[in-house]
Amino acid sequence: MDQKELLKKTAVEMRKALLEKQVSAVELTEATYKRVNEVEEKIGAFNSFTKEYALETAKEVDKKIAAGEELPKMAGIPLALKDNINLKGYKTTASSKILENFTSPYDATVSKKLRENLVPVIGKANLDEFAMGSSNENSAFNKVHNPYNLNKVPGGSSGGSAASVAALESAVALGSDTGGSIRLPASFCGISGFKPTYGRVSRYGLIAFASSLDQIGPFGRCVEDIVDLYETIAGYDEKDSTSLNMPVGNISKTFKNDVKDLKFGVIKELMAEGVNDDVKKAIEDAVKIYEKLGATVKEVSLPLLKHSIGVYYIIATAEASSNLARFDGVKYGYRTADAKNLMEMYTKTRKEGFGDEVKRRIMLGTYALSSGYYDAYYKKAQQLRRLIKEDFDRIFKEVDVLVSPTCPTTAFDIGSRNEDPLAMYLTDIGTICANLIGAPAISIPAGFDKGGMPIGMQLISQILQEEPLLRAAYNFERETDFNTKFAEL
Ligand code: GLN
Numbered sequence: 001m002d003q004k005e006l007l008k009k010t011a012v013e014m015r016k017a018l019l020e021k022q023v024s025a026v027e028l029t030e031a032t033y034k035r036v037n038e039v040e041e042k043i044g045a046f047n048s049f050t051k052e053y054a055l056e057t058a059k060e061v062d063k064k065i066a067a068g069e070e071l072p073k074m075a076g077i078p079l080a081l082k083d084n085i086n087l088k089g090y091k092t093t094a095s096s097k098i099l100e101n102f103t104s105p106y107d108a109t110v111s112k113k114l115r116e117n118l119v120p121v122i123g124k125a126n127l128d129e130f131a132m133g134s135s136n137e138n139s140a141f142n143k144v145h146n147p148y149n150l151n152k153v154p155g156g157s158s159g160g161s162a163a164s165v166a167a168l169e170s171a172v173a174l175g176s177d178t179g180g181s182i183r184l185p186a187s188f189c190g191i192s193g194f195k196p197t198y199g200r201v202s203r204y205g206l207i208a209f210a211s212s213l214d215q216i217g218p219f220g221r222c223v224e225d226i227v228d229l230y231e232t233i234a235g236y237d238e239k240d241s242t243s244l245n246m247p248v249g250n251i252s253k254t255f256k257n258d259v260k261d262l263k264f265g266v267i268k269e270l271m272a273e274g275v276n277d278d279v280k281k282a283i284e285d286a287v288k289i290y291e292k293l294g295a296t297v298k299e300v301s302l303p304l305l306k307h308s309i310g311v312y313y314i315i316a317t318a319e320a321s322s323n324l325a326r327f328d329g330v331k332y333g334y335r336t337a338d339a340k341n342l343m344e345m346y347t348k349t350r351k352e353g354f355g356d357e358v359k360r361r362i363m364l365g366t367y368a369l370s371s372g373y374y375d376a377y378y379k380k381a382q383q384l385r386r387l388i389k390e391d392f393d394r395i396f397k398e399v400d401v402l403v404s405p406t407c408p409t410t411a412f413d414i415g416s417r418n419e420d421p422l423a424m425y426l427t428d429i430g431t432i433c434a435n436l437i438g439a440p441a442i443s444i445p446a447g448f449d450k451g452g453m454p455i456g457m458q459l460i461s462q463i464l465q466e467e468p469l470l471r472a473a474y475n476f477e478r479e480t481d482f483n484t485k486f487a488e489l
Contacts, residue, residue, distance in 0.1 A: 006023060006031055007035055010220070010222045010225050011229070012224050015071075015077065018065060018071075021065070025057075028078065029057075029076075032054075039169065040169065043147060044126060045154075045163040045164035046125055046164065046169070047091070048093075058076060061120075072118060073117070074172070079119050079172050080125040081124055081161075082125050082158050084130070084131055084209075085176070085206050087111045088105065090124065092207065093124070095128065096140050096354065097352070097355070098350075098354060099333040104205075109202035109205055109237045110201065114232070117232050122164075125164055127160055127181075128156040128357070131207075132361055134156045135412070135414075138157075146163065147167040147189060148454060149451075152412060153414050155187065157185075158181045161182075161185065165221060168489075172219060173220075174216060174217070175219060176209075176215065176216050178316060180407075180432060182219065184428065187406035188453075190448075191483070192219065192221070195217045195435070195440060195441050197244070198213075198215050199438070201217065208323040213312075213435040222483055223255070227251050227252050246464070254467060255474050262296070262401055262472060263297075263298075264290050264298075265299070265402050268300065276409045278447070279407075279408060279409065281447075282405075283446065302392065304388045305391070309425055311381045312428070320358075321362045321363075321366045324362055327353065328349065329349030334349060335349050368381075385436050388433065388437060389436070392433070400461060400462075401459050401472045404458050404460075405455070406430055407428075410451070442470070444477060445480075445482035446476075
């Protein structure tokens with residue numbers, strides 16, 4: 001089979017090719033690495049590779065196929081793992097100098113599940129340092145380039161995960177989403193990315209950024225791949241105290257049903273000024289498709305949404321300042337070469353090990369938590385978070401799925417928002433709310449702008465309502481062909 005045709009397949013199609021013995025899992029893995037050799041220099045999607053592990057896993061898959069044994073859904077499918085998720089025996093750097101030489105002594109729960117399901121992990125995908133960013137420009141290592149236009153950012157913070165799928169360097173990927181880090185890069189790179197309900201997927205072994213917002217989720221080229229990978233990694237985990245002890249359900253059985261029973265709400269505030277014309281038009285067209293499919297659509301207003309960025313940057317930085325306190329040169333990774341005493345060792349290690357954005361967040365968070373400002377900032381932010389949630393709860397009594405652009409613009413030029421952290425923070429205006437309220441949300445391809453860059457549509461549903469959300473996403477995908485387009489590389 002032609003290499004590129006093989007790699008353009010969705011995971012579902014790859015599985016079929018494996019089961020029909022058109023290709024072996026080892027051949028599929030090797031074809032993936034060949035592609036990586038061809039394009040990775042231009043893309044920069046990976047921090048490191050896990051070839052031995054991938055090939056060993058693929059061999060296991062081939063043995064099972066030869067023996068006619070039952071195969072887990074994602075077995076043999078090449079996957080990119082965000083480099084803030086631990087994989088035993090391999091480096092986990094979080095794209096930070098402070099963890100540059102850190103080797104994971106254990107598997108994250110999702111990595112353990114990938115291992116049990118015989119998913120070949122191709123490598124550790126690049127990200128913004130400690131997942132802080134929207135463009136992947138905050139990596140301490142390489143910049144990641146958007147496969148659709150190498151001068152543009154892939155989105156962040158899971159930019160490497162998304163770019164690898166879009167550049168055919170993997171079929172699927174895992175990322176983490178604290179304020180949009182799965183959905184935004186999915187939208188910029190023309191693929192699908194899904195953040196499940198907070199607590200659905202274990203965070204054990206994910207390097208913590210903001211623990212009350214972080215959630216691991218899948219990237220894929222079609223909604224079915226997203227469903228399969230989600231079902232592979234979801235479920236209760238006693239090692240994560242915030243993990244939900246509830247059945248995940250069997251979405252794969254029903255997500256192809258129609259959407260006639262669903263009520264959609266278009267978020268007025270996210271279609272207002274500042275939204276690029278092409279993006280707005282794409283969402284308006286999408287809404288017409290849902291109407292054509294027999295769903296009900298109306299406009300809804302969430303007046304408190306405008307506070308979500310402010311609330312997020314207090315809560316996320318406060319939690320980050322606490323979570324990142326552990327990187328002190330004693331227990332993990334980098335330690336400064338010369339320090340005269342313990343205090344100097346701490347300060348020099350952190351000064352030399354963390355990048356600018358991470359330092360900015362630690363300072364902001366420490367400030368918001370300090371005794372004189374706690375009530376004015378942190379407490380206020382928590383109160384507003386609650387009110388935003390109530391705003392959404394009210395709307396979810398009227399509609400099942402909320403619709404908006406994932407981002408007001410398509411991918412921007414590398415370097416264009418670096419000097420202005422606030423402009424960068426505003427990139428996440430559409431995505432942050434889902435993390436603040438813990439709700440599931442997905443970004444799916446919804447068109448291209450005049451310059452040929454992908455547009456993403458975001459769908460959000462009430463907590464635990466993954467089924468109608470993914471059903472809505474699937475029905476739109478079936479009616480359109482945006483997800484079958486590829487970047488010319
Ligand atoms: N862009 C947001 C931030 O910089 C979200 C990051 C994320 O979801 N990990 O914090």
